[in-house]
Amino acid sequence: MAQVTLSGLRHSYLPDPKEGQDYALKEIDITWRDGGAYALLGPSGCGKTTLLNIISGLIVPTEGAVLFDDRDVTADPPDRRNIAQVFQFPVIYDNMTVRENLSFPLRNRGVEPGLIEQRVRETANMLDVTGILDRRASGLNPDNKQKISMGRALVREDVNVVMFDEPLTVIDPHLKWKLRSKLKELHHRVKATMIYVTHDQTEALTFADEVVVMQEGEVVQIGTPVELFERPQHTFVGHFIGSPGMNILPCEARKNSALFEGHEVALEGPLGGQAGELTLGIRPEHVLIAEDGIPATVAKVADAGRHFIIDAVVGKSVVKVVDSRNPPEKGSIIHLHFRPERSRVYRDGWIATEPRT
Amino acid sequence: MKTENQKAWLFVLPVLFLVAFNALVPMMTVVNYSVQETFGNNQFFWQGLDWFEQILRSDRFHAALGRQFLFTATILAIEVPLGIIIALSMPRQGIWVSVCLVLMALPMLIPWNVVGAMWNIFALPKIGMLGYFMNDVLGVSYDMTQDPLAAWITVVAMDVWHWTSLVVLLCYAGLMSIPDAYYQAAKIDGASAWSVFRHIQLPKMKTVLTIAVLLRFMDSFNIYTEPFVLTGGGPGNSTTLLSIDLVKIALGQFDLGPAAAMSLIYFAITLLVSWVFYTLMTKDDRR
Numbered sequence: 001m002a003q004v005t006l007s008g009l010r011h012s013y014l015p016d017p018k019e020g021q022d023y024a025l026k027e028i029d030i031t032w033r034d035g036g037a038y039a040l041l042g043p044s045g046c047g048k049t050t051l052l053n054i055i056s057g058l059i060v061p062t063e064g065a066v067l068f069d070d071r072d073v074t075a076d077p078p079d080r081r082n083i084a085q086v087f088q089f090p091v092i093y094d095n096m097t098v099r100e101n102l103s104f105p106l107r108n109r110g111v112e113p114g115l116i117e118q119r120v121r122e123t124a125n126m127l128d129v130t131g132i133l134d135r136r137a138s139g140l141n142p143d144n145k146q147k148i149s150m151g152r153a154l155v156r157e158d159v160n161v162v163m164f165d166e167p168l169t170v171i172d173p174h175l176k177w178k179l180r181s182k183l184k185e186l187h188h189r190v191k192a193t194m195i196y197v198t199h200d201q202t203e204a205l206t207f208a209d210e211v212v213v214m215q216e217g218e219v220v221q222i223g224t225p226v227e228l229f230e231r232p233q234h235t236f237v238g239h240f241i242g243s244p245g246m247n248i249l250p251c252e253a254r255k256n257s258a259l260f261e262g263h264e265v266a267l268e269g270p271l272g273g274q275a276g277e278l279t280l281g282i283r284p285e286h287v288l289i290a291e292d293g294i295p296a297t298v299a300k301v302a303d304a305g306r307h308f309i310i311d312a313v314v315g316k317s318v319v320k321v322v323d324s325r326n327p328p329e330k331g332s333i334i335h336l337h338f339r340p341e342r343s344r345v346y347r348d349g350w351i352a353t354e355p356r357t
Numbered sequence: 358m359k360t361e362n363q364k365a366w367l368f369v370l371p372v373l374f375l376v377a378f379n380a381l382v383p384m385m386t387v388v389n390y391s392v393q394e395t396f397g398n399n400q401f402f403w404q405g406l407d408w409f410e411q412i413l414r415s416d417r418f419h420a421a422l423g424r425q426f427l428f429t430a431t432i433l434a435i436e437v438p439l440g441i442i443i444a445l446s447m448p449r450q451g452i453w454v455s456v457c458l459v460l461m462a463l464p465m466l467i468p469w470n471v472v473g474a475m476w477n478i479f480a481l482p483k484i485g486m487l488g489y490f491m492n493d494v495l496g497v498s499y500d501m502t503q504d505p506l507a508a509w510i511t512v513v514a515m516d517v518w519h520w521t522s523l524v525v526l527l528c529y530a531g532l533m534s535i536p537d538a539y540y541q542a543a544k545i546d547g548a549s550a551w552s553v554f555r556h557i558q559l560p561k562m563k564t565v566l567t568i569a570v571l572l573r574f575m576d577s578f579n580i581y582t583e584p585f586v587l588t589g590g591g592p593g594n595s596t597t598l599l600s601i602d603l604v605k606i607a608l609g610q611f612d613l614g615p616a617a618a619m620s621l622i623y624f625a626i627t628l629l630v631s632w633v634f635y636t637l638m639t640k641d642d643r644r
Contacts, residue, residue, distance in 0.1 A: 058541050079547040087538035094560040104556075108547035138560075152546060 002068040002160040004032040004055065004193060009064035011050055017062065024050050026217045028064070032195065037187045039208035040197045043240070047217040048197045052163050055195065057081045068160045084153035085163045089170055090145035094138040098129060101137045102151045123155045126186060143175045154190060161193040168203060180206055201241050213237050235349045238281050244309060244320050247287070251280040251345065258345050261315035263294045266340035269356040276347040284309065284320040286342035289328070293337040301327045312336060390617035408618035418619065420594065421602040428598055429577045432516045436573060437566070439517070440524025445558070447529055461522040473586025476515040501588060505595035508588050512596050515583055520573060527569045531562035567638045571631055578627050599623055
């Protein structure tokens with residue numbers, strides 16, 4: 001178990017990178033506490049798998065260092081880093097039984113047979129696969145195969161960090177939540193540092209204590225699930241997290257408020273900075289349908305089960321509103337109230353308002 | 358509700374028709390010959406199973422069968438491991454992949470009788486490059502027209518040259534289907550190169566290897582053209598494999614009855630051995 005520090009990490013797949021675009025990862029500095037549960041969240045191609053492979057040692061970064069506690073492991077190959085990784089598609093050794101699969105990483109490291117037996121039993125217990133220990137691994141269904149993959153990662157006692165690379169992609173939806181909660185439970189039991197890579201916000205937010213949101217090779221925000229939802233540092237985070245994502249609306253700056261489609265909107269606090277393109281960000285959950293406020297025309301009402309998602313048109317912009325009461329008729333005029341403490345202005349994508357204290 | 362009817366049979370008919378004409382009818386003709394004696398003029402005399410008995414008791418058949426098994430076992434023992442080794446050492450990406458694939462495919466594109474003729478000229482002492490090199494440069498006595506061992510080595514070398522590529526290409530396809538994650542996981546699990554081969558590459562190649570071994574078994578067991586052109590079965594009878602012997606009996610001696618009986622026995626052996634192979638190699642999968 002170890003604290004993982006990434007310092008000044010940059011990586012390019014090109015032999016001679018020059019501009020920022022050449023880099024798959026641009027300047028990453030993160031510290032991951034020993035024993036924490038972290039998620040790397042971002043869309044496909046944002047560099048999260050690259051980052052993971054750098055930590056596991058499958059890729060050597062172009063610049064920067066990877067530290068486990070105080071040891072620089074940047075140049076170490078995977079087997080010398082003492083890490084474990086679970087891949088997107090279950091990796092199992094077809095010609096072995098489940099038991100042999102689980103003991104494989106230990107046998108390769110010359111662990112004594114008695115201890116192997118004990119570790120395999122404990123791991124199998126944790127994953128509820130004790131009953132199939134002597135079955136051939138090749139005949140198992142995908143979720144059991146993925147459990148065996150996880151088992152091989154967890155069977156070693158002293159791993160520095162366990163990494164998961166979108167491990168639930170191939171799992172049936174109805175089994176996903178089971179494995180997801182299993183993972184959470186495993187983290188509580190083994191107390192290893194765990195890093196979970198996913199593009200699925202539900203997986204990231206349920207698993208992690210802290211989520212790292214990435215976009216185009218950059219970290220846009222690191223925070224707890226609540227922080228990411230409540231106060232996105234970047235419009236990307238606001239849009240990517242939440243369903244539907246945050247409304248990102250064109251606006252102009254006034255002194256301590258914003259002007260949206262000719263209507264004044266009160267903000268959480270004073271606006272800082274100069275120039276740049278301004279946008280107003282507010283979550284659909286924080287737009288209220290009120291007696292008076294900004295007039296809007298209802299363009300669409302979608303039933304999302306427990307609530308309705310209303311597309312309200314103001315001028316040229318569409319504001320999404322989440323409301324759980326009886327929805328207004330399509331075509332009718334409603335009035336919108338933006339909750340001031342949740343209304344923020346973003347400058348070139350980055351948050352520009354400060355909360356009032 | 359599923360409706361059941363017999364319409365599906367209609368769709369099988371065309372295949373049945375084709376198979377009947379290119380396999381069943383010719384084969385039944387052979388069966389017909391194998392139980393009768395004929396002297397031409399479409400006159401047939403019933404012989405029962407006499408020809409079968411004669412063939413099965415004949416020393417000549419035993420010798421040819423022995424040579425056949427020896428030949429097939431030898432080429433399998435060389436081509437399968439060699440094919441795996443070549444496939445493992447082939448590049449996985451870059452322009453060399455295409456170069457290697459084309460080079461590998463070349464021998465298989467050459468017509469069989471041409472392969473035989475090529476190797477014949479290649480191996481002839483004095484005029485052939487191989488023959489000249491062995492005799493006059495290395496000073497090793499090598500004459501496949503006189504020495505049975507030299508003839509055998511040449512026939513085996515020719516088959517290895519001609520067909521190892523098939524094993525290589527099939528194994529390579531099997532290897533390419535292994536996702537990178539397997540190699541990465543093996544690295545993280547601390548597996549040695551041998552472990553990677555034993556537990557990842559070999560199991561993933563198993564299906565294609567089964568096919569490769571079956572194809573090479575059947576092809577080499579029925580081999581005719583290449584050794585016929587290369588050695589004509591000689592010197593003496595030393596490289597007279599089953600099919601060469603069969604043609605000698607059928608067309609050389611015009612003993613159609615015994616030849617027909619022999620082809621049926623030959624067929625049965627090929628079928629039986631293929632089945633045994635297949636059953637052994639896939640028995641794990643059915644567990």
